[in-house]
Amino acid sequence: MRYREDIQTRFTARHKACIEFSGDVKGRLVLDVGCWIGWYEKIMVEKGCKFIVGIDLDRSALRKTKKGFLVDRCEFVCASAHKLPFKPGGFDAVSMFDVLEHLPAGSDFGVLSEANRVLNTNGLLLVSVPNNHFLIKLLDPAYFSIGHRHYALDGIKGLMEKTSFNICEVKYGGGIVEAISMIFLYIFKHLFGIEVPFKSFAEYLRRKEYQGKGFATLFLKAERRLSAHAR
Numbered sequence: 001m002r003y004r005e006d007i008q009t010r011f012t013a014r015h016k017a018c019i020e021f022s023g024d025v026k027g028r029l030v031l032d033v034g035c036w037i038g039w040y041e042k043i044m045v046e047k048g049c050k051f052i053v054g055i056d057l058d059r060s061a062l063r064k065t066k067k068g069f070l071v072d073r074c075e076f077v078c079a080s081a082h083k084l085p086f087k088p089g090g091f092d093a094v095s096m097f098d099v100l101e102h103l104p105a106g107s108d109f110g111v112l113s114e115a116n117r118v119l120n121t122n123g124l125l126l127v128s129v130p131n132n133h134f135l136i137k138l139l140d141p142a143y144f145s146i147g148h149r150h151y152a153l154d155g156i157k158g159l160m161e162k163t164s165f166n167i168c169e170v171k172y173g174g175g176i177v178e179a180i181s182m183i184f185l186y187i188f189k190h191l192f193g194i195e196v197p198f199k200s201f202a203e204y205l206r207r208k209e210y211q212g213k214g215f216a217t218l219f220l221k222a223e224r225r226l227s228a229h230a231r
Contacts, residue, residue: 011039012181013206014128014217017173018097021219022126025049028092031118033081033111034099038065041074053086055079081111086118094119095126101149112163119224125165129156131172131218139179141186151218165222174216177205 018040026048032040035054044052051073056062057080065076079085081099094115100108115125130136132152142148153170160167184196196202209216 013203013210014098014174014178015039016207017210017217017219018095018126018128019043019047021128021171021221022093022095023221025093029090031055031084031086031091031094031115033084033094033096033115034102035065035076036061038074038076040095040097041065041076045073049073051075053077053091055081055084081114082107084114084118088117089120089123091118091123092120093124093126097126097128100127100129100151105147105149108159109163112159112165116164116224121224123224125160125220125222125224127156127220127222129218129220131215133215135176136179136216139176139183141183153218156218156220160220160222164225166225167220167222169219169221171219172217173210173214173219174206175209175214176216177202177209178214178216181206 022044024047025044027050030044030049030052032044032052032054035041035056036058038054041052041054052075054065054074054076055078056076057078059078062076062078077085081096081103096111096115100111103111112125119125129151130140130148132150132155137143137150140148140150143150157167181196181202184202188194188196
């Protein structure tokens with residue numbers, strides 16, 4: 001089967017875990033950094049958020065969002081996480097799921113500072129990153145090929161502190177199946193351009209992993225303390 005990339009086929013167990021970690025979004029203004037093809041936006045609108053803006057630099061992915069669904073209370077913008085084109089204090093929450101590890105090394109501080117700037121008083125930052133676990137790094141091809149970063153809790157706590165966030169919730173999810181699934185995705189998507197064999201069964205196992213205590217993905221929820229630029 002030829003590889004497809006749309007909201008229906010690309011909604012995985014990790015995406016579901018991100019949705020669940022977001023909690024109640026009813027009536028909130030949300031900015032989603034690194035929206036890709038809009039899976040998060042679709043669910044957030046269904047869950048009752050007041051309005052959500054998704055940003056990404058991948059124009060082809062943004063075109064797919066507009067073809068995938070057209071809904072009220074949602075907008076997509078081609079923009080960079082390094083310089084958000086929004087006024088200070090405009091959002092109740094900013095999500096960055098699977099984003100920080102893909103940014104240039106050393107740019108985390110500036111990106112998180114920008115997130116702080118556009119959040120209102122007591123606004124929430126929602127983040128997921130690969131956990132700095134030796135086994136997860138060992139099973140991550142991108143870690144060895146392109147320096148795909150993994151984050152330890154102590155390190156990201158320090159980063160949050162420097163950018164004026166107070167961490168209020170930490171959770172781990174996923175395990176060996178999550179890591180192996182990513183290896184298969186790299187192989188079959190990038191090398192052969194086809195879907196991963198036994199994908200449905202793999203997703204079943206991934207969901208089971210995320211329902212328990214995991215170690216592959218690190219989720220953090222942090223509250224804005226004050227503007228990082230005002231320090």
